[in-house]
Amino acid sequence: xxxxxxxxxMEAYEGQEVNVSxxxxxxxxxxxxxxxxxxxxxxxxxIIQGYKDYVVNEVASLFIxxxxxLSTLSLPWVSLRxxxxxxxxxxxxxGGRALIFGTGTTVSVSP
Amino acid sequence: xxxxxxxxxxxxxKSGTSMRMECQAVGFxxxxxxxxxxxxxxxxxxxxxxxxxxxIKYEQNFTQEKFPISHPNLSFSSMTVLNAYLEDRGLYLCGxxxxxxxxxxxxxxxxxxx
Numbered sequence: 001x002x003x004x005x006x007x008x009x010m011e012a013y014e015g016q017e018v019n020v021s022x023x024x025x026x027x028x029x030x031x032x033x034x035x036x037x038x039x040x041x042x043x044x045x046x047i048i049q050g051y052k053d054y055v056v057n058e059v060a061s062l063f064i065x066x067x068x069x070l071s072t073l074s075l076p077w078v079s080l081r082x083x084x085x086x087x088x089x090x091x092x093x094x095g096g097r098a099l100i101f102g103t104g105t106t107v108s109v110s111p
Numbered sequence: 112x113x114x115x116x117x118x119x120x121x122x123x124x125k126s127g128t129s130m131r132m133e134c135q136a137v138g139f140x141x142x143x144x145x146x147x148x149x150x151x152x153x154x155x156x157x158x159x160x161x162x163x164x165x166x167i168k169y170e171q172n173f174t175q176e177k178f179p180i181s182h183p184n185l186s187f188s189s190m191t192v193l194n195a196y197l198e199d200r201g202l203y204l205c206g207x208x209x210x211x212x213x214x215x216x217x218x219x220x221x222x223x224x225x
Contacts, residue, residue, distance in 0.1 A: 032212060043115075043204045043216030061180070093212050096162060098145040101155035 004088045009106040018075045020105050025069045030092040033064060033098060035073045039083040044101070045089065047073065063074030075107075083109040114138055115207050117217035123177030124195050125225050131191040132220040140185035141207035145214060146178070158203075161188060183208040192222065200224045 005023040012018045024033065032051050036044040048055055048062045050071070055062040061074040075082055085104040091097050114137040124130045134144060139222040149155050159169040169175060173201040182188045188207075192199050201219050206214035 034212075036216075041218070043117075043219050044206075046213055046215060049212055091207070093214070096143070096160070096165075098143075098157050098160045099206065099214055100157060101147075103154075 004090055004102055006086075006088050006102065006105045008103065010110065011108045012078050013110050014079055015077055018082070019109060020072070020073045020075075020086050020088070020107065022071045023069065024071070024088070024090045027068050027090050031090050031091065033062070033071050034089045034093075035060070035062065035083075036087045036089065036099075036101075037043050038087070038104075039081075039084045042066065044089065047086075078107075078109050080109050080111065083086075083107060106107070115205060115215050115217035116204065116222050117203075117205050119170040120218060121221045121223070123223045123225060126196055127194055129191055129193045130222060131189055132205075132222075134190075134207065134217055135152075135186045136186045136207040136209075136215075138140055139207075141188075141209060142183060142185065143187040146180065146188075146190050147204040147206065148199075149204060149219070151201060155204075156203040159189070174187055189214055193218045195224050197224050 002030045036049040044067045050062045052064050053093050063072045085106050087101050087104040089099045118133045145160045146158040157170045158173045159167050161167045167180050180190045202219040204219045206216045208214050216217045
């Protein structure tokens with residue numbers, strides 16, 4: 001499994017765009033990149049997934065470098081509800097593997 | 112949308128007793144279910160992965176004898192913590208796989224051990 005490295009914490013104000021980076025230098029060709037977030041008293045919530053290039057949904061955007069060793073989760077116009085721990089996970093879930101969570105990035109949002 | 116319910120949300124058991132927790136997928140059929148434990152320090156540990164038509168795969172440091180799992184159909188799974196002790200406390204999370212690539216999680220069962 002590819003190991004991921006994220007910044008431990010980030011701070012932002014409401015309305016700002018937040019970009020959370022994730023390094024996965026040993027990512028395998030069969031592995032996808034997943035982002036989850038967890039707020040207190042809840043389980044992890046799926047945000048977005050991608051394999052290469054650029055993926056966007058109603059919640060976030062995911063930019064993946066050409067060599068797939070770096071990805072960036074972009075959260076536009078964050079609100080207080082976006083304060084959470086964000087996890088970047090790289091795995092081959094289609095190969096029957098489960099997600100392995102690291103320590104994530106704690107994103108704090110101030111009014 | 113995909114929803115995963117876990118029951119109970121919180122439970123307290125005496126040291127040495129056992130506790131069963133349930134995971135229900137609503138609105139979809141889960142081809143696999145992963146059980147995790149999140150420590151009070153927020154560290155995740157994968158306990159086991161249960162896939163339809165395959166044996167349940169336990170991770171190192173977790174055994175069927177301690178954490179027996181039942182996965183009778185595509186919507187339901189249960190896990191028991193046998194002989195619970197202080198080190199077993201934490202938030203037990205169930206992740207149900209929907210579609211080819213995504214796990215959806217319940218809110219967890221928080222286990223306290225006295």
